Amino acid sequence: MLTVEDVSKIYQTREGPLTVLNGVSMNLQVGDTLALTGDSGAGKSTFLHLIGGLDCPDAGRITLAGIDLHGLDDGGQARMRCCMVGLIFQQFNLIPSLTVAQNMAFQARLAGRYNARFVTDLAVRLGLEQHLQHYPEQLSGGQQQRVAIGRTLAAKPRLILADEPTGSLDEATGDAVFTLLLGLAEDTGTAVLLVTHSTRLANRMGRRLHLRQGQLVVPAAPWAL
């Protein structure tokens, strides 16, 4: 479903060009779960953003559902983000002016896949049914991250890209939220690519790749599959 072929990304800095990704390749099938680990500044988030169509590679090709993501114009990439990809960020990035119910329905409505019953069901499974009319600022961090997950899943994306989704939560809350995410993704057959520093979370994914010096490497056992 997702193919990354020989992708490079170089940033221009005062000290000269900085190669963050250097000929990276990988692929992901429907329902796969993959953890991407790496040191700070290794380029994990950059990689995620390239796959999400939020940024453009300097070389290489990324195809999602057979479509060359960076052959599309700005509008085409936006449509792909809306309909094919679900993004979950560490800082939740909910829309503060909309209620929980409106936030959860937002992407699904944009994608034309809004199903009120499904959203309500999601809200119940995420434990948010009491908070549907609340605004994000009235929720705890864990509740906000659950809303972000609900927003992503409600749109039924083919691929979820999660960037440190539990990074700003305490361990217990983070685990609970992550369990929910994986469970719901499994139920809906959604592929998940998780960027994390946490080996504990990475261990719960089907596969793991490590980003080092701009290259993807398969870490040694016990994680290698």
Add this chain to the structure above:
Amino acid sequence: MIGPATTAILSHWRRHPGQCLTLFLGLALATALWSGVQAINAEARAAYRQAASVLGQDQLARLDSPWGGPIPLADYINLRRAGYLVSPVIEGTLGTFRLLGIDPLTAPPEAQPTLLAEGALDVADFTSGAGLILLSADTLPETLPDGLPPVRTVKGLMPRTGITDIAIAARLLGQSDPSYLLVLPRQPAGLPDLAGNTPGLRLTEGGGFSTPGQLTDSFHLSLTAFGLLAFAVGLFIVHAATGLAFEQRRASFRTLRALGLPLRTLIAVLLAELLAFALIAGGVGLILGYAMAAVLMPGVAGTLRGLYGAEVSGEVLFRTEWGLAGLGIAVLGTVAAAGHGVLRVARLPLLAPAQPRAWAIASGQTMRWQSGAALVLFATAFALALFGTGLAGGFACLAALLIGAALALPPVLAAVLGAIRWPRAGPMAEWLWADTRQQLPGLSLALMALLLALAANIGVSTMVGSFRGTFLEWLDQRLASELYVTVRNKAEARALRDALSPRVDAILPVVSVAAVFYDMPADLYGIADHATYRDHWPLLSSEPDVWDRVARGTGILVNEQLARRTGLTLGDAIPLATDWDLPLVGVYPDYGNPAGQAIIGLDLFAERFPDIPHLALAIRTDPGSVPALIRDLQEAFALPPRFVVDQSQVKHISLQVFEQTFRITGALNALTLGVAAFALLTSLLTLSRMRLAQLAPVWAIGQTRRRLAVIEMVRSGVLTLLTFVLAIPVGLALARVLLTVVNVEAFGWRLPMRIFPADWLRLGLCALLAAALAEAWPAWCLARTAPAQLLKVFTSER
């Protein structure tokens, strides 16, 4: 410690040059508009002072002809022979040049140019040979007409005014009779009272003239109010810019304090920074204000000349009084606009979290406070409108109304945005609406500035439009006669009547005499009983048989000004002399006339004032025959052009004067709207830097930057449109106060209010255009924001 602290605090402006420029421009614009208006006022007032002192106008009594025109030379000679000390003056214009001819041998010292009065100039030089004209130093020689005697420039005279010997003035102006006679303060003992011995002449005591300074007070007060409004709108920009700068530097302030900088030093550095801004930007504002005044001054001079007969130079001098006042108000304005920020720094706890609080987010409590304050101000405005007195009361009412409306705007907009529901709106529309509500506090200051500018625009244009419409209708009714002729003496009047009678429908004499009603100088007119008056003369209130009673001599009409100032109502007996009073049977509008006026029947007038000749005549005739009549009259009687005036000419001149009067208002209106648009631009630019956090998630979910930019434009448009809609009732209330309170206090007449929806539509489109222009740059920046910028919202590392 002060040095490094100052460097650290000022480094903010190096990193945010746009913010620095915004603050600078806001302050400079505010000061420019205020000081520009003050420069105009100062120049005009200086001219009035000069005008009042020319020929002792402000001290000496004067005899003149009540119906205009010169005083027969014989009358002057008779008065001198009778022993009265009077001095003749011939006054006239040569093109745009005003010439005064005095008799230095009979004129009192206070009525003579300083050079003559102090003996520095010999009377013989002034009177003999080719003569001499004394001119003000700022009269340009190339503007003088040809064929003048030698000129000499002196200080203390009005611009474009010359003083010469009466014989030279008589020759140059082609007039032998004096225009008026100055009455010397001390008359020989034993002579009868002058007032009783000058039939046909009007005696006005020294200081009894309506000086331009008094008459134009309301005009200058209006200009000051406009300047203050524009200044306040400019301060919104300053408040927004300093508010943001203080918020962004909260972390630095906390660090400096934590490193040991005393709070007092920090506050002192911040105040010094503000003072430096105020003085530098204020100085630039003064230069801009001077330039603005120089551009507007010729128009203002034309207005004052046309409306009040006040001669004001079209040039502006830099005067210390308004220069210092401009700098002072720039400093005070800066402190007022930024004081809240300094106060917050002073109260900042040392260990307070340094997270930048969202700039200017109005909490629910602030909204409630604003609503409460607005209600109190509205109640105050209402009470002042009902019970307030004087011009100051009128302007206080306007201020309370405008400030109340500005304070009420954010809560009202929040309520409107909260109340409107779109049941079938798409997710983006839903987000737009919800997000607009959330952005409201950040934009409220700019929107308040816009509301003030729009309301002022609607209010003033409604007032001017109402005035214009009423004035035109009134002119049509009042100037019913096709031709107005003035003759020089009774014999000429008789001959003219004989010549005209077979050719015209009616000859209606109009006679007048200076009178005093309730200790106020006024004019009493006598008019003939004719359908011209019965059918056309507009009346505000009247008894049923008003014209019959006036014709029979059993009733009197007064103008609105006189009725209002003296509190007269229909049926009141008006004393005209100790043994004579008449009941008030009607009140008529008399726009543009600052003095009181009354009308009685012609027969009664002739009976009471038998010596006053009928020299002014209104002619009713076929309009098509007017040009031929004018030509024939001028040929047959050698009447100067100003003695024969047709109706269309009077209307044209009146309308010209009217349009000129409100040109300055239009210019200030446009400038205020421009400043408000700039305030909107600065707020939008500021917000656009803080908006990425809200826009990035929507972009990530699947919206293009271009679409988001368009949505931002739509948001500004919606807010501007709502502000405009709310500005309409505020503007109409403003117009109502102007028409029913300020106008009545300033001029003594009340105008009916008319509304002009087409003007609102034009203004609404202008406001939308201004908002679109203000939003265009932030939107363009958003559309071109690099994805990396938006991605920074999501990542704390790369």
